[in-house]
Amino acid sequence: MSSPLPPLSRRDFLRRSGVGLGMLGLSDLLAESKAASSPGAGPHFAPKAKRVIHFFLNGGPSHVDTFDPKPALLKHAGQALPQNFLTERKTGAAFPSPFKFQRYGRSGIEVSELFAKTAQHIDDIAVIRSMQAQVPNHEPSLMLMNCGDSLQSRPSLGSWLMYGLGSENQNLPGFIAMCPGGYPIKGTENWQSAFLPGAHQGTFVDSQHTAVDRLIGNIRSPHAGPEDQRRQLDLLRTLNQAHRRERSDPRLDARLESFELAFRMQAEATDAFDTAGEPQHIRDLYGSGVHGRQTLIARRLLERGVRYVQLWHGAGQPWDHHDNIEVNHRKLAAEIDQPIAALLSDLKQRGLLEDTLVIWGGEFGRTPTVEMVGNTSKLGRDHNHYGFSIWMAGGGIKGGTIHGSTDEFGFAAVENPVSAHDLHATILHLMGLDHERLTYRYSGRDFRLTDVEGNIVRQILA
């Protein structure tokens, strides 16, 4: 018996039914009942970037020790600054950076020795030196940077991208958060989908593992080989097709199809996470540490159409150096400087950098003053949400740019301050989405990642 309904193309069908591990965009089956939230499927306009890789230096890297040199601190070393801002803890005198800064590239932007390898690519990078968060505490600032709200449960940037754009590869999760050794502070909330469907949330991967079945849940069967599974799925298809004859519900076909996708995914995901096939010179480029491997896996994922990969530095908040910043920052920077530089080179040589957005940053920066316990200096820095740096490179970014600035000591953004909402608006713009039109109806409101704020930072756009 033939259906009087026009047959759906497979693509329409997938779009409607939400099939696909990465999920095509806007595929909530309840979309009809939420018809009012009807942002366009796919980008609103031609995107400059198709995918994002975000190095998240959780804990808060110090801007005055990395991308925002402050020679005035040396002049005032050991003296109180004219203005000291309220932060989480008490800080004392000006604390000049123990790291050497140097100019790089044609643009001559100064970068500290901590990121000397990354700095080789400075002409591809736009540094925003005037970022601001809202409070000097990790938890709300992580939420703000990832989800656009310090306290309320809101979908993360990656989830919004999944909702708006979907994944280009149905056989891989479209939004992957990798972190070696376990969760960062706030755990899964950092990549939550909140009121968006659960499939839009980030898939967490503990990149300290090497075996693929430790990396992705349920990717391998412990009780049946592929041939057996094929036989099972063939029988399942036969039974489902017979069942379908008298029925009409797009979910029936969607579910049938989802098993086929799952079957294919087992092979594809295994391949994506396995770096053994990479040539030696590429593996050498990224380095042998866990961050090298994690970054290389990320590149393999991006190549395969994964939309958004977030690379966390480690469990907890490794960059949170309240004491002895000289030793501690040096150690962590050494772990990721080479992988980041390698990724930029590698993307460029593959022609991928032009439509891949690379983001670097933490949830806030650190004070230019030294942290004190009583009268004793800890040789570290406290949290600083008044001003800090992040940088972006690649798709749609004007390289060799500095945007905004902090005051002469690096305490607070003074010129062109940029909020998390502004940053999010800019990222969505680069991905072809208008942050004011990407909305979702929940609890009677059309929610946006940027709430009622967000100005695109046009000065850093190519």
Added chain:
Amino acid sequence: MNRVSITPVLFAVALIWGAAVPVAQTGASETKEAVKPAPRSGIDFAAGRRLWAFQPVGHPQPPALADDSWSQQEVDRFILERLRQAGLQPAAAGDRRTLIRRAAFDLTGLPPENPTVEAFLQDPSPDAFGKAVDRLLASPHYGEHWARHWLDVARYSDTKGYVYAREEKQFVHAWRYRDWVVEALNEDMAYDRFLLLQMAADQVEPERSPHLAAMGFLTLGKRFLGVTHDIIDDRIDVVMRSTQALTVACARCHDHKFDPISIRDYYSLYGVFKSSAEKLVPSGEPGPANSAFDQELSSREEKLRSTLALRREEQSARVRATIAGHLEAQSELEKYPEEAFGQILYTADINPVFVRRWQQFLADAEQRQDPVFTPWFAYAKLKPDAFAAQSFGVMEGLSAKAGEEPAPLVVQAFATAPSSMKEVAERYGHLFAGVEQQWRELLKTDPSAKALPDPGAEALRRVLHGPHSPCSVPDEAIVNIEQFFPTDVIEELWKLQGEVDRWLIQSAEAPAHATILVDRAEPATPRVFKRGNPLTKGDAVPRRFLEVLSGDSPPPFAIGSGRLELARAIIAPGNPLTARVMVNRVWAHHFGAGLVPTPSDFGQRAGVPSHPGLLDWLARDFMDHGWSLKHLHRRILLSATWQQSSLRPSDPAAWHKALEVDPGNRLLWRMNPHRLGFEELRDAWLAASGELDRRMGGKPVDLLGSQLPRRTLYAYVDREDLSPVLRIFDFANPDLSIPQRSDTIVPQQALFSINHPFPAARAKALVERIESDSADPAQRVQHLYQRLLQRSPNADETKAALAFVQSGPAPPPVAQNALAWQYGYGEWDETAGRMKTFTPLPHFDGSAWQGAEGLPNAVLGWAQLTATGGHPGNDRQHTVVRRWTAPQDGSYAIHSTLVHQPEAGDGIRAFISHSGRGLLRSTRLQQGTEELNVEALPMQRGDTVDFIVDINEGLNSDQFLWAPKLTAVPVTAVAGATDGVRNETWDALKDFTGSAAQPLNGWQQLAQTLMLTNEFVFVD
């Protein structure tokens, strides 16, 4: 409705920066919506009330229809009328097997049991279905299933979400609320009472009442790092969306953009919750007194109580001793941020909470022209640069004004003119210090003194010690008052509270406890926070109900916080929303969509109901029948509407027409098929395999990391780290009130279904059952179908099933190497060089084999084996053993690297032992690395090699890394041994698996496949 984001601290920052730093961007949130004084309200409530949802529930009569042989219930006539108007006709009735399966899942979330199906199919009486529905409604599983629907709306969780490490993250006995909901539904508690208890059980039930558990509805929300405004916002949101389907939380920053709800309404309700404090109380009879449990509980509670009392008094004393500082702070308020700004505070710091209490106290004092402070206000009006010049005449001026004469002691303190506000503050400080001194002296001689003899001094003493003193810390639990203390005290107090909490959470004997709200002695008069910012307070508003629902001048609440009156306003029979909202929720769960498609939003943008008359008829009928939910279910299930088939209509013309006119099936020209939610799916698998543990209630259990056969309702819900399986299957996000779950189909669901050990284990159990039922293969297929689908297979299906089983499973190449390994523990026999015993580790947690969930655990302490290494058990009798069994005769090489990293402790001992030859290698290792290799070990099939680790002398930092590899060595020299032994490697790391299970056989694969069919997963 788009609110300006709540960025109180950003705003604080802007203030801090003052003129020093331009605030172009931070000011942006202010400029978007011009700062203007909030009018009383720009909302036209009279017009707003014209929306259908705010109109009183009517008394509609079901339409009288000609030639209606279809309708069975009043409900049907409403439905049929609309269908006819649209030129559509209802679908045929579903067959009996379909109806009983549908009814069972709809009411109990479980498949019908086969005897139930048979009894119904055989019952010739006209009310056979009615009786079946009654039986299902009487099943205790009804309450379990419908409780979950309510828990979605109530954003239920067993944990608080992210909390700082000092605080226990689990709620005490959250599950008592879950069980209370189950029981209330099972006993068909009237819905108005059901709501009343959830909002105000503390005011209508006696102490220790089990109904206190109902208040988990308010208290089990996210902790929001302890930020009061967000906790209250969550409570307003959950109450108003769940009971009224109004998005009142949209009015936090300004009047609702679409609905007649003002920002004043929001803060009226804010005041209700601000006037309520959280409290952990017993909600059941105490256990036997003087039990070990009880003594320990009392001791922990006493420690908390006495420490809290001490710290409160210390903190108050500190404030009394630093009055000057608190007064000075009033002229630089921007240095004292709101509570969301998490500062680490030390003992000597001026605490922002007290600065704001002083601010409020002074504002009140100014209003009542308190003679102690009139000079303060007068001086505060002077401009700083002209202060010295103008401060001269201030006191004289005041004394001359009737009604503003300052108190005599204060007059004395300002006998000479002060030169700055700082000095004014210092003089007040000095004055108060003197009074405090007097008071202490008096108490020494007369400990029962109530007041100072001099009335002037007494007025000042009351500022320090009176009931409204801005120096005091309220006598409440730490959860309400943590912000009053320095950081180290907060940590200390939470630690003690945690000791109490954990004792109650862990002990089986703990009497029931509930986290409730109680009214504060002094209710707060809320003030509007302009743009939602607590730093910019606007008008005071009375605590009262929503204006749109209570006439033009809503009476203020008069009893305590007003929470009881709020609850009563909600459940009043005249409230136009409460009954409509609930019947719509119930309807939506039975049909897959509501008459109003947005069950938690009945506002302007919700659109009109598909059948307004039916909605009102049901709401009226619901109230007329004592708010009985079971009555409502019966009304719906006995209707012809609900009993329609969900199949595609057999008449193509009718089908085409229906799709054209009403593709979304809002008019209900057929039943919507129902896809099982995760709980139903998992429970149905367990029911089919005969394993379902039907016990009800109790502590939550880890169901997703284990094979426990409890109903999924009892799974531990951790909102901070919700199981990915739950997320993937669209479980309701426990941070948010969820009226309808998403319904997505993604391959992760399929991956779980085919690869996770849980469904596979159910398939095995199911096959075990049918094998014991019958030896005949065709019979077995028949049993499989009955158990899974409540029907017999047709001939084709039987044939396909048998062919599938007969073609047999392919040999499992993946699992084979993994099968060579076993993970166990036992005692090492030093002299024999072999294990005395070997017992498999019983629990796999997803990445490690161990004794039970969690490490250490009560079963086997620290014993653990992972892919890379592990940890020995707590003593030498509990070594951990990775055992490899030779699959073939041959010669094997062993290569392994043992690593022990920690400096602490005395390291570990490790042994390699062969079943035939005994000890092969041994070592003792601390903070080192050692190669433990054997070059060529001849073995026979079935021989074992054990890799054993113990704690050496003592249990301390004994974790190790050790993932041996065995390689088959080609033994070309041995004649005839070339077959079988390939150059194969067994790698402990790569082969590591959580499933020591054998692969599924043909029958098991068949059973698993049937478990995954659409027929199983979709209810017609």
